Amino acid sequence: MHLVVTAWRMLVHNRPRLLLSCLSIAFAVVIMFMQMGFFNGLNDSQANLARILDADLVMSHRDKDNLKSTEEFSRKRWRQALAVPGVESGSYLYASASYWWNPQDGSRNRLLVLGIDPDNPGLRLPGAAVSLQPLKQPGTIFYDRRSRKELGNVDVGTEATLGQARVRVAGLFDLGANFSYEGHVIAGTETFFRIFSQRDPQRLADRISLGLLRLQPGADAGKVSRQLLDALPGDFTVMTRAQLEAREKAYTTRATPVGIIFGLGLVVALVIGIIICHQLLFNEIQDHLRQFATLKAIGYQARHLYLIVTSEALLLSVLGFLPGLAATFALYRAIEQLSEIVMHLSPGRILFILFLTLLMGAASAALALKQVIRLDPADLF
Amino acid sequence: MRTLLSWHNTFHNWKRALAATAGITFAVLLIFMEVGFLDAARINAAQLYESMEFDAVIVSQGYVSAQRTLPVSAYRLLQAGNVPGVDATVPVLIETARWMNVAERRSRSCRVIGVDPIQSPFRDPALTAHLDGIQRPNTVLVDRLSSRKYGAWEPGARVFINDAPLTVTGEFSMGTGLISDGGVIVSRETFAEIAGRGADQGYDIGLLRLTADADPGPVIEAVRAALPDDVLVLSRREIIEREQFFWVNLKPVGIMFRVGATVAFIIGAVILYQVLALEIGNRLNEFATLKAMGYAPEYLYRIGAEQALIYSLLGYLPAFVLALGLYALVFRLSRLPLFMDPGRAGMVLLLTLAMAAVAAALALRKLHQADPAELF
Structure with missing residues (x-):
């Protein structure tokens, strides 16, 4: 223990230099946080839809490997699923991409339209009014407040053209744009059919994007899943909400080079950090050569000295980490403000x-x- | 002689010089990576337009990006063709379809470009020569740079796009942009077969080629005036910039790499500052001696600045070489168009020198502490 104290005393001996050392390490820490933050940010933003589903089990088309793709399956299948033992209730979700005409400048952008039954929405919306009942009135939508600003200034009461329909904003919620969609809106089924009225109405009404199932208390999700797959024709898959969310995040890493780009960035940042830290340590030892030699002369072993140096390195790391973390909080917030990338810091x-x-x-x-x-x-x- | 002193100071302790250089190298390498990724997104976004020969385009008012637009009626192209200075109009059809990987029984997204084989929109003469091959209905040219997810195909093979059976007659190299896994080129008739919409419903992009003696600015202005505002008339540069804006700024790609490059720049400057400050601190006595011998302060500053220059250039060179390797690695792993070009090499060199300037300006303030009176 006293070796650590010795290390500490050596470090604080030259305070201005300690400050500068911490600053350098803090920068290396910030770079690592940035690279990880962008990697997670892209994955989290791409996976945001999975988080708002209010379901224990989610049914989707067998080939649908992520929530941004367009495969749909028959609503009939979902209705059949409601009869399977263990399933308590369920909702269905229509989802399709459409175009939003900016009400101010007339430009067009692509967003995702979710179609729900307002009485049984199956969504847990952050930042939304408790009830989605206003959507019962045809021609109204809820608008994602965190859609990209290129979609225009949109508030409750704004009217705009969406797909084939004229719609009015009846409420707001928070979800966030991602790489696939510049924004999101939620519509009641009636309005949803209007927005896509160019499509075959029967097919449109039948094909849903997701079937959301809630289980009876105590029911085992795995068992119910197997029962669903056994009892019904195999044109769909079913997974728990947690599985779905994990798959959504993994999909981005698999389908795009974000893993390579930011993984490489993280490695380079780590190397920079090692070089910086090594340099600081080198100078630290160089300046305390007399002290080290004296310790050696009075009987300290090489491994004691090495412990002191290691303690110094680890102390420096922690001292640099703290301001780096503080700066990261500020930078993450600034980036969230400037872009719609979700920069979330979890304890992990x-x-x-x-x-x-x-x-x-x-x-x-x-x-x-x-x-x-x-x-x-x-x-x- | 002067250069020799700064050189000598730098390498007096060559191990320390090596460590210092390594730190700067990696900071510069990180800048190379971030800037490279940003450029790759720009190149990807511009690829389609860069491959075509035109001076201006007509697209719908509802244009989002090349693969997300609304058709422009053929009549608008006729109108534009009548404006003096417009030599020819070349229509292009674009649709995002599904390519069936038969072996995996999975479909992949596919950019289908529909052209008139007689009137090639492309710059590459080899590609234009290939267009002869798709005159027969239901034949297709496949982009060699399509994703491996497409499975194997070779000329003569049968492939399926949107369930339509097609015969591959050749290949080309363009790169497939950021939406699709791959791309193909077909005739307008085959396009109608695949997309379920033909030229009668309008074109996605109308290319305008101007006569050789035309002044682009006024002619484009005249086309704009001649057409109603359900279409946008954009110069070559404007459409490429718009496409890049969409991918780099609207999609949040740009901010990530800009932040990354900025932090890398700062850390490079911090490392260099530390190296210089330590160097000057250690040699304060020598500097004071020089001062005592009658050397002007400017001379001392020059030595310090030269050292900053030496360190930054020594850091830049290995970073350049390492970047070449990493670019090649990333291209192999992800097919991102990441290549070194002289412009980027020059820009990063300038950033490196700026880094050195900032670090030197901060570190050289220490020099005035060199006081001959305190020497002895």
Whole structure:
């Protein structure tokens, strides 16, 4: 323990330099947070739809491998599913891409229209009025407040052209644009059919995007899933909401190069961090050569000295991590304001970067090992 | 002689110089990566238009991007063709369809470009020569750069797009943009077969080619005036910029790489500052001696600035080489069009020098502490 105290004293001996060292490490930490943040941000934004579904089990077309794609299946199948033991209730969700004409400048943008039964919506909307009842009135929609600003200034009461219909905004909710869609709206089924009135009405009414099932208390999701698949024709798949959300996030990583881009960025950032930390440590040791040599002369072993150096490295890492984390909070918020990327910090993500920062410190300490072992008191005096 | 001193100072402790250079190298490498990714998105967005020969385009007022637009009636192209200075109008059809990977029994998204084989919209003469092959109905040229998810195909093979059976007559290289997994080129008749809509319902993009002696600005203005505002008339540059704006700014690609590059720049400057400050701190006595010998302060500053220059250039060179390797790696893994071009190499070099300037300006303030009186 006293070795750690020694390390601490050596560090704080030159305060201006300690400050600068912490700043450098903080920057390396910020880069790592940014790379991870963008990676997660893209995945989270792409997966946002999965989070608002109010369901224990979700049915979808067998080939539908992500919620942005357009495969649909028959509503009949969903109705049959309601009769399977263990299923308590359910909702259905229509979803299709349409075009929104900006009410101010007349430009056009693509968004996702969700069609629901207002009496039984099956959605849990953050930031929305409790009730989706206003959607019962044909020609009204709820508008995603966090749609891209290119869609125009939209508030309750705004009228605009959406697909084949003229619609009026009756309420707002928070979901967020993503890479596939510049925004979202929710419509009652009646309005949904109007927006897509160019399509065959019978087919339009029959084909739903998702079937949402809620289970009886105590029912086992896995068992009910198997029963559903056994009892009904196999043109659909079923999964729990958690599975669906995990698949949505993984889909982006698999289908796009975000993993490569930001993974590579993270590795380069880590290397920068190691080099910086090594440099700081190198100078630290260089300046305290006399102290180290003295310790050696009074009987400290090389591994004691090494412990001191490692402690110094880890202390520096933690001291740099804290301001880095603080700066990250501010930067994440600024980026969320400037773009619609969700920059979310969870404890797990913070711990991950803390782990990388400590790894950085440990690696740089290992690089400095030779410098300490070579120390010879006889050279000094 | 002067250069020698800064050079000597830098390499006096070559191990430290190596560590310092490595830090700067990786900061510059990170800038190369971020800027490269940003450019890749821009190149991807512009690829389709860059491959075609035109001076201006007519697209719908509801144009979002090339694959998300509304048709423009053939009559608008006729009207534009009558404006003096317009040499020819070339219609192009575009649709996003589904390519069936038969082996996997899965469909993949596919950009279908419908053209008149007699009137090629493309710049590449090799591609134009290939268009002869798609004059027969239900034949198709496939983009060699299509995703591996397309499965195997070769000339002569039968493929299915939107369930229509088609015969592959050749290949081309364009790159498939950011929406689709791959792309094909077909005749207008085959396009109608695949997309369920033909030229009678209008074109997605009307290319305008101007006569050789025409002044583009006024002619485009005249076309704009001649057509009602259900269409947009944009110059070559404007349509490419619009497409890039859509992909880089509207889709949140740009901000990520700009933030990344900015943070990398700052950290490079911080590293360099630290190296220089330490260097100057260690040599304060030597600098004071030089001062005492009568060297002007400017001389000392010059030595410091030269050192900043040496470090930054030494960091830049390996970063450049490493970037070449990483670009090739990313291209192989993801097919992002990531290549080194002289413009980017130059821009990053400028950023590196700016980094050195910032670091030097901050670190050299220490030099005035070099006081001969305190030497002894």
